[in-house]
Amino acid sequence: MMAGLTGWHLLVLVLVILLLFGAAKLPALAKSMGQSARVFKGEMKAMKEEDGKSEQAVADVTTTTTSSEPGATPGSDSRNTTS
Numbered sequence: 001m002m003a004g005l006t007g008w009h010l011l012v013l014v015l016v017i018l019l020l021f022g023a024a025k026l027p028a029l030a031k032s033m034g035q036s037a038r039v040f041k042g043e044m045k046a047m048k049e050e051d052g053k054s055e056q057a058v059a060d061v062t063t064t065t066t067s068s069e070p071g072a073t074p075g076s077d078s079r080n081t082t083s
Contacts (some may be wrong), residue, residue, distance in 0.1 A: 021029060 018026070
C-alpha cells in the first residue's frame, strides 16, 4: 500500500500540509494533538482502574455468599442447638 511512496511523494505531502495549515499553526496543532492523546490515555487508565475495582467487589461478594452454608440466612445460627 505505501510501498509506492518515495521521498518525493512525502516531500510534496509535507508541502501541501504546510500550505493548508501554515507554518505558524503547526506547533499549536501538534501541541493540541499531544494534549488530546494525554487526556485519552488518562481516561483509559481511569476506566481500567474502575473496572478492576468493580471486578474485585464482585469477587468479594461472590466469596462471601459462597462461604455461607446453603439455606442459611445471614445472622441465623445454623448449628443444631437442642435444649
